Amino acid sequence: MNLHEMALAQFDRAANKLNLSEGIYRVLRLPKREFSVNFPVRMDDGSTKIFGGHRVHHSTILGPSHGGLRYHPDVTIDEVRALAMWMTWKTAVLNIPFGGAAGGVDCDPAHLSSAELERLTRRYATEMEILISPEGDIPTTDNGSSEYVMAWIMDTYSMHKGYSSPAVVTGKPVEIGGSEGRKDATGIGMRICVTETMKRQNATVFGATVAVQGIGEVGRASARALTNANMKVVAMSDSQDAAYNPNGLDIEKLFAHKDQTGRVAGFPDSDTISNADLLGLKCDVLVPAAFELQITGANAAQVRARFVAEGANGPTTPEADDVLAANGVTVIPDILCNSAGVAASYFEWVQDLQNFFWDHSEITKRLEVIIGHAYNDVYAASQKHGVGLRTAAQIVGVKRVVDAYMARGIYP
Numbered sequence: 001m002n003l004h005e006m007a008l009a010q011f012d013r014a015a016n017k018l019n020l021s022e023g024i025y026r027v028l029r030l031p032k033r034e035f036s037v038n039f040p041v042r043m044d045d046g047s048t049k050i051f052g053g054h055r056v057h058h059s060t061i062l063g064p065s066h067g068g069l070r071y072h073p074d075v076t077i078d079e080v081r082a083l084a085m086w087m088t089w090k091t092a093v094l095n096i097p098f099g100g101a102a103g104g105v106d107c108d109p110a111h112l113s114s115a116e117l118e119r120l121t122r123r124y125a126t127e128m129e130i131l132i133s134p135e136g137d138i139p140t141t142d143n144g145s146s147e148y149v150m151a152w153i154m155d156t157y158s159m160h161k162g163y164s165s166p167a168v169v170t171g172k173p174v175e176i177g178g179s180e181g182r183k184d185a186t187g188i189g190m191r192i193c194v195t196e197t198m199k200r201q202n203a204t205v206f207g208a209t210v211a212v213q214g215i216g217e218v219g220r221a222s223a224r225a226l227t228n229a230n231m232k233v234v235a236m237s238d239s240q241d242a243a244y245n246p247n248g249l250d251i252e253k254l255f256a257h258k259d260q261t262g263r264v265a266g267f268p269d270s271d272t273i274s275n276a277d278l279l280g281l282k283c284d285v286l287v288p289a290a291f292e293l294q295i296t297g298a299n300a301a302q303v304r305a306r307f308v309a310e311g312a313n314g315p316t317t318p319e320a321d322d323v324l325a326a327n328g329v330t331v332i333p334d335i336l337c338n339s340a341g342v343a344a345s346y347f348e349w350v351q352d353l354q355n356f357f358w359d360h361s362e363i364t365k366r367l368e369v370i371i372g373h374a375y376n377d378v379y380a381a382s383q384k385h386g387v388g389l390r391t392a393a394q395i396v397g398v399k400r401v402v403d404a405y406m407a408r409g410i411y412p
Contacts, residue, residue: 003082014394063097068142075104089397134167167352181363187225189340214290
């Protein structure tokens with residue numbers, strides 16, 4: 001199962017509960033538009049290399065499309081289709097006026113100099129300029145891209161327009177229209193979703209043990225937020241190994257160790273275990289915050305956590321969902337659990353359009369309100385339909401998109 005097949009399988013489970021008409025069902029299974037390009041980039045040694053890039057708009061019915069730009073050597077059009085579809089449901093669950101989009105370039109940023117990455121980004125932005133705009137499609141960061149990538153896209157677009165247009169992207173540096181509090185946003189959403197789920201199942205939050213797969217931006221934000229909620233991070237991994245201490249890790253020292261050495265292995269007062277071992281640790285909360293397709297039908301039975309809180313997009317397959325549910329494991333799905341970053345993007349876009357900015361405390365307060373409402377809506381749908389939180393979140397998102405279609409009608 002590739003990512004697009006997985007996204008469609010998840011959608012079908014929700015659609016079956018909503019009894020959609022055949023026409024609307026077929027519309028929502030397909031992207032609105034897709035654009036793929038091959039473009040040259042001049043390398044530092046004077047040679048020219050060709051890169052492939054994509055941008056997919058799944059839906060624009062609720063507003064301008066929005067979604068991440070992924071830089072990875074294995075990017076495929078099916079991966080981008082899936083990410084765009086998930087973004088449609090994610091923004092609808094949040095009840096914000098965005099549609100779903102995603103983009104990707106098949107490159108390895110670790111093997112590009114800063115100058116090469118900038119030239120690649122500016123060329124990609126130029127190729128995509130027929131799609132992106134503050135009113136049409138707003139890219140943001142994803143795996144492999146960064147706030148500097150967003151700055152280059154914004155500057156390229158602005159230079160071509162002849163005036164500064166900060167609202168064309170989100171995830172920018174604060175100095176050029178980025179938002180306060182964005183780096184903390186995903187962690188805030190993770191904390192709210194995990195603690196609410198645990199409380200509603202009468203699980204003890206204080207002292208609960210947490211294993212985090214991934215030590216990137218999402219993994220670190222999640223670890224910090226759950227630690228601040230009086231939980232204990234006992235394991236954390238990078239792409240190679242995991243550091244484990246059943247008594248808890250000093251996560252800030254672990255982050256410094258990773259930054260200095262490039263690995264979590266060898267962190268003092270910890271054992272080095274494999275990523276597979278981390279996924280199977282006995283703990284209260286497992287946070288897959290790395291890449292997709294991590295918990296599958298092949299290893300789901302080994303998961304011993306009571307709660308799986310998805311920091312990454314698409315880390316759990318439908319087959320794994322069924323195994324986890326049968327074993328009493330509650331999955332807090334990606335389109336809810338990691339959605340606070342999208343809410344922060346929405347806030348950034350609104351501030352850029354107004355040229356009026358909020359402070360960190362205002363951002364945090366607004367995030368807590370919007371994620372709290374989204375969680376309550378998903379939980380209510382779960383109770384009403386007798387389904388897990390993933391299908392419930394999809395039901396909420398899909399229904400809001402369908403309702404918008406019905407209200408707007410089909411043109412012409």
